[in-house]
Amino acid sequence: MELNLNVTEETKVQLKKEVVYDSLIIGGGPAGLNAALYAKRKGLNVGIITERLGGQVMDTSVVENYLGYESLTGEELVNKFIKHVQKLEVPILKEAAVEKLSKKDGLHEVHLKNGDVYQTRTLVLATGSKPRKLGIPGEKEFSGKGVAYCAICDGPFFEGLDVVIAGGGNTAVESALDMAKIAARVDLVHRSEFRADQVLVDQLKKYDNIHIHLQTQMEEIIGEAMVTGINVLDKKTGDRRIMNTNGIFVEIGYLPNSDAFKDYVKVNDHKEIIVDAYGRTNVDGVFAAGDITTIPYKQIITSAGDGAKVALAVNDYLNTHAAVEAPQEVVAK
Amino acid sequence: MALLNDEMREQLSGFFNGMKKDVTLAVFTTKEGCESCKDTEDFMEEMASLSDKIHFAAYDIDTHKDKAEAYGVTLTPSVVLLNSEQKHQGVKFNGIPAGHEVNSLIKGIMAVAGSLDTLPESQQQRLKKVTKPVNIKVFVTLSCPHCPGAVEKAHQLALENEHIDAEMIEAQTFSAVAEKFNVSSVPKVVINEKFEFVGNQTIDDFLSEIEKTQ
Numbered sequence: 001m002e003l004n005l006n007v008t009e010e011t012k013v014q015l016k017k018e019v020v021y022d023s024l025i026i027g028g029g030p031a032g033l034n035a036a037l038y039a040k041r042k043g044l045n046v047g048i049i050t051e052r053l054g055g056q057v058m059d060t061s062v063v064e065n066y067l068g069y070e071s072l073t074g075e076e077l078v079n080k081f082i083k084h085v086q087k088l089e090v091p092i093l094k095e096a097a098v099e100k101l102s103k104k105d106g107l108h109e110v111h112l113k114n115g116d117v118y119q120t121r122t123l124v125l126a127t128g129s130k131p132r133k134l135g136i137p138g139e140k141e142f143s144g145k146g147v148a149y150c151a152i153c154d155g156p157f158f159e160g161l162d163v164v165i166a167g168g169g170n171t172a173v174e175s176a177l178d179m180a181k182i183a184a185r186v187d188l189v190h191r192s193e194f195r196a197d198q199v200l201v202d203q204l205k206k207y208d209n210i211h212i213h214l215q216t217q218m219e220e221i222i223g224e225a226m227v228t229g230i231n232v233l234d235k236k237t238g239d240r241r242i243m244n245t246n247g248i249f250v251e252i253g254y255l256p257n258s259d260a261f262k263d264y265v266k267v268n269d270h271k272e273i274i275v276d277a278y279g280r281t282n283v284d285g286v287f288a289a290g291d292i293t294t295i296p297y298k299q300i301i302t303s304a305g306d307g308a309k310v311a312l313a314v315n316d317y318l319n320t321h322a323a324v325e326a327p328q329e330v331v332a333k
Numbered sequence: 334m335a336l337l338n339d340e341m342r343e344q345l346s347g348f349f350n351g352m353k354k355d356v357t358l359a360v361f362t363t364k365e366g367c368e369s370c371k372d373t374e375d376f377m378e379e380m381a382s383l384s385d386k387i388h389f390a391a392y393d394i395d396t397h398k399d400k401a402e403a404y405g406v407t408l409t410p411s412v413v414l415l416n417s418e419q420k421h422q423g424v425k426f427n428g429i430p431a432g433h434e435v436n437s438l439i440k441g442i443m444a445v446a447g448s449l450d451t452l453p454e455s456q457q458q459r460l461k462k463v464t465k466p467v468n469i470k471v472f473v474t475l476s477c478p479h480c481p482g483a484v485e486k487a488h489q490l491a492l493e494n495e496h497i498d499a500e501m502i503e504a505q506t507f508s509a510v511a512e513k514f515n516v517s518s519v520p521k522v523v524i525n526e527k528f529e530f531v532g533n534q535t536i537d538d539f540l541s542e543i544e545k546t547q
């Protein structure tokens with residue numbers, strides 16, 4: 001029995017609707033948190049609005065590629081980030097989903113799902129990404145009935161059972177290694193070749209219950225009340241067959257969380273927000289950082305670095321753009 | 334076996350300094366066939382030792398049938414959080430709240446102690462219209478980092494409306510219950526045994542599902 005204690009003191013400062021912020025950061029993952037840190041240290045009046053504080057890092061079992069830390073859990077790492085930002089008294093509005101953005105009197109307005117609106121001179125969009133779906137028949141139907149997207153969360157349900165891991169990147173290989181300790185049999189299925197780091201791929205050999213199927217396309221998920229198998233196509237031989245399994249962990253990469261912004265800023269075909277080297281979008285005063293952008297390679301350290309860079313670009317922007325006049329209060333009567 | 338190390342004890346004692354009111358951890362156990370009952374009892378006693386404001390009470394579900402019934406306890410081990418007036422406000426844990434769920438327990442204690450922020454006005458308004466009984470089950474595993482978010486929201490809703498009752502259910506300890514509701518991904522939220530969703534959704538999403546039961 002162990003405890004994964006994760007108590008961070010609540011920040012005393014709160015986000016205020018009547019304040020016009022220098023910068024509002026949407027998203028509380030590594031990109032958003034580091035943007036807040038840098039912006040605050042530049043003396044900007046900054047706040048964070050986020051759904052899940054910590055972002056995807058919270059779902060990562062171990063991180064072994066963040067400079068300075070050889071190995072620690074994702075949660076431990078991101079709690080260090082959060083504590084650091086909280087020390088600087090940055091207001092953080094948690095569990096708040098942004099629904100859309102708009103423009104008013106030269107300011108940007110952030111509309112939350114619950115109807116609340118906040119105002120700011122600049123925006124940093126850092127809402128990261130979510131697991132990509134396979135997009136094959138049966139996936140939606142069996143979601144939560146054997147089809148899963150979080151191996152550390154749902155792994156325990158497959159103790160002693162057979163599972164398929166879909167994907168060939170680091171996350172997929174890590175999940176296969178984790179599941180090999182719990183499941184009876186692990187089939188790692190990927191439509192092309194491995195993209196994962198060699199150090200991870202080498203570890204797969206250590207488990208004789210892991211079976212690797214490269215160049216294999218998943219075509220359909222089948223089952224009754226729960227998943228019973230998948231239809232696969234062997235791309236080398238052209239053979240189709242059924243692979244029996246109790247569960248499928250989908251680890252095939254990530255989709256940007258840009259739905260709330262796609263009518264406000266330009267996105268590319270992959271729904272990534274298009275940014276330049278400074279993190280600027282096509283809209284004046286709106287910046288983006290981390291997984292949600294067109295910047296290649298999505299990692300914790302690159303997202304955090306991106307956040308820092310963009311906050312500095314925001315500071316430069318504010319220094320060269322005079323504040324708009326506060327709208328005159330109209331006195332009724 | 335103590336679950337908390339010195340560092341955790343210190344951190345939590347500091348945190349519990351912010352408790353406004355007293356809270357009782359009422360643990361229900363059975364003598365036989367309950368693997369984690371003893372651990373749960375010991376753990377709750379350990380938590381209670383961290384603050385003068387946290388109290389510990391142990392009940393055998395068979396000898397204290399009246400209490401179990403009053404709090405709607407049917408599974409063991411279960412922990413019910415009682416407020417300073419020894420009232421059950423719908424904050425319950427079925428299964429040991431260890432692993433990531435220790436965070437739900439801590440938030441639950443702080444919430445029952447009246448030390449957490451209340452919900453924003455817009456959500457209060459929606460909650461006021463909930464006048465028929467609502468039961469929220471949140472299925473979790475102890476290794477799930479985003480499950481506490483769902484448990485905390487369910488408990489918060491229970492605290493703000495007397496008709497709502499919210500319980501965490503540890504899906505491995507209570508695998509039969511989990512199977513009944515076809516749980517294979519967590520957090521899974523089941524409302525009045527009928528409406529369900531998977532994932533740590535927002536309070537507004539919880540409210541939309543709850544409104545379907547009214």
Ligand SMILES: Cc1cc2nc3c(=O)[nH]c(=O)nc-3n(C[C@H](O)[C@H](O)[C@H](O)COP(=O)(O)OP(=O)(O)OC[C@H]3O[C@@H](n4cnc5c(N)ncnc54)[C@H](O)[C@@H]3O)c2cc1C
Pocket residue numbers: 026027028029030031032049050051052053054055056057059060061062063064065096097098099126127128129130171257260289290291292298299300301303
């Ligand atoms: C299982 C797993 C393992 C990984 N392992 C590693 C690893 O070992 N090493 C590594 O370097 N990287 C790893 N990564 C990748 C890394 O986690 C991401 O690249 C990084 O977290 C991206 O940071 P971000 O700040 O851009 O976005 P995110 O971390 O995705 O954070 C985005 C934030 O925005 C919030 N948000 C989303 N939509 C909205 C909205 N509409 N309104 C308000 N808030 C919103 C989210 O709740 C979240 O808090 C892993 C990812 C996963 C999923």
